[in-house]
Amino acid sequence: MDILTQQLFNGLTIGSVYSLVALGLTLVYGILHIPNFAHGALYMLGAYITLTLMLLWGVHYWIAMAVSVLVVGLLGVIMDRLVFHPLRNAPPIHDKIAAIGILLFLEAFAQLIWGADYRTMETPYGQVIDLFGMTATMQRVLINIGAIVVMILLFLFLKKTYIGSTIIAMAQNREGAHLVGINTNKVAMLTFMISGGLAAIAASLSAPINLVFPGMGHLVILKAFVIIILGGMGSVPGAILGGYILGFTESLGATYLSNDYKDIIAFLMLVVILSIKPKGLFSREGF
């Protein structure tokens, strides 16, 4: 029983990180219909920027994270402007390959600057606390709270603000949005900005409990793809739900099935889902 609650909490923590990454991915997919393979590289850069700021200049964790969100968000915008915007009318295979090209570049770039070795990130919240009878580090609690706060803010932004509804409008119908006077280019840039920012938040939150290295985005991005297929490509609630489902499945699978094969669980899940329903579990019906 004790192990079970501990593992459920673990699943919640992992799930929060997955959800944040998948949210960025699903937003971009909803707007531009691009499976952004480079999203994992943005996640990785987010962790590195936070780490560097903390190590080199001794910046406080939260400030470092804020800077990282801004930088990675801007990087997303640059990516959109330089690569995806010129390709908007190209056949879909081109976007994918271009995104892979960006991924390869950013990874090699990180390796050039920061080296290939694994690093750990210190956190000011390393203390162990007692939470309803189970032990957890403060950082893990923080990941959960942080993720939920970000999700609520994003939800309010999308539902309650004028700019947020332009994003939803564009996701529903690009031409229609254009017709009623929405500047689709600006909305696309904004979406990439938010998407990059979400990746940076997820990476900065989870880096202290994981390791930081150039290939750290690989598995996360693959799982994020699994999640958005699980939750329906482009659906925001689907991404959140899918993230938590995957988090729980993984942490429970790791304890009760096999730790070696825990990464396979996600992919097997996807293979099974797509085998039964080739268009994903929930087909998209707006936000």
Added chain:
Amino acid sequence: MGSLLKKRGWIIGFILAAILFPFVSQNEYFLHILTLAFIWMIAVYGLNLLAGYTGYLSLAHAGFFAIGAYTLGLLTVKAGLNYWIALVLACFLTSAIGAVVGLVALRTREHFFAIYTLCVGYIIYLVIDKWDSLTGGVRGLIGIPAPTSVGPISFQTPLSQYYLILFFLLFTVLVMYRIIHSLTGRTFIAIRNSEDLAQTIGISTMKNKLLVFVISTFFAGLAGALYASFIRFIGPDIGYITIIFDLLTYLLVGGIGTLAGPIVGTFLIVTVSQSLQFLQDYRMLIFGPLLTLLIIFYPRGIVGAYHDWRMKSLAKKKQQLNRKQTYVHTQSTETEKKIKEG
């Protein structure tokens, strides 16, 4: 007819150059690199048929490459089978697994297909990496034998292996050429251009897509098996995602959906990365943006760009010719008028 002759000239030139190369250069290092490039070309041809001609971007091909390599390795090392039987079995096992995967994977389309195959590739990699008792896990498989001799011909020297793999490459190109210029090849292209339209005019898309997938994995498996017997050592990282990215780079630089593309692209990138050896881990700093820029400006690679350029200059010539003719024509009518008037 002229273009056909020219095309044939290119092909004969390439074959002659490949056959004569070992006589020109005795350097064993070059021979090794070239042989390796030939192996990659076979795999890239397999990918090209699927991604270039049928429009399905499979990211699982590194996995199939690894399946081919490991099947050959396990059959020869652990089961002690004859090399040639193992080679044939490796190819067929890979295509059999390809058929099973394809049956399910091809129900999905576009992005779903890419993500699905990416996950399949990753599962293959993880299984190879974790199935310690069979594949040797991260330690890999050592001591894979070189091809055994056929009659009087033995394949122990690098030179003979070079010719053997060149033979397989030419075989691959021949098969591709025949497929692409047949009705089946046209069917694949029709599916790429519009699957719905293809279905409307009575093409069984699923059957054709499955056929393409199986052929494509067959060549991935062949390349993998040849790789295993050439390098003599295989580790799980030959199934990792970076390999499929390498293959994609070769294909895109050369020209996706062109017959000569895989050869041009692989040759160019392999030789260039050999001279950029000091970059090794950082070569993606150059190839990553290159890939992206190519897809924006020259989506059909070097061969495609050359093609477009040829077409344009031909069209221009034709236009000039037409203009001259009309000019002559008007002149002659004018003189006729003058005569009549006179």
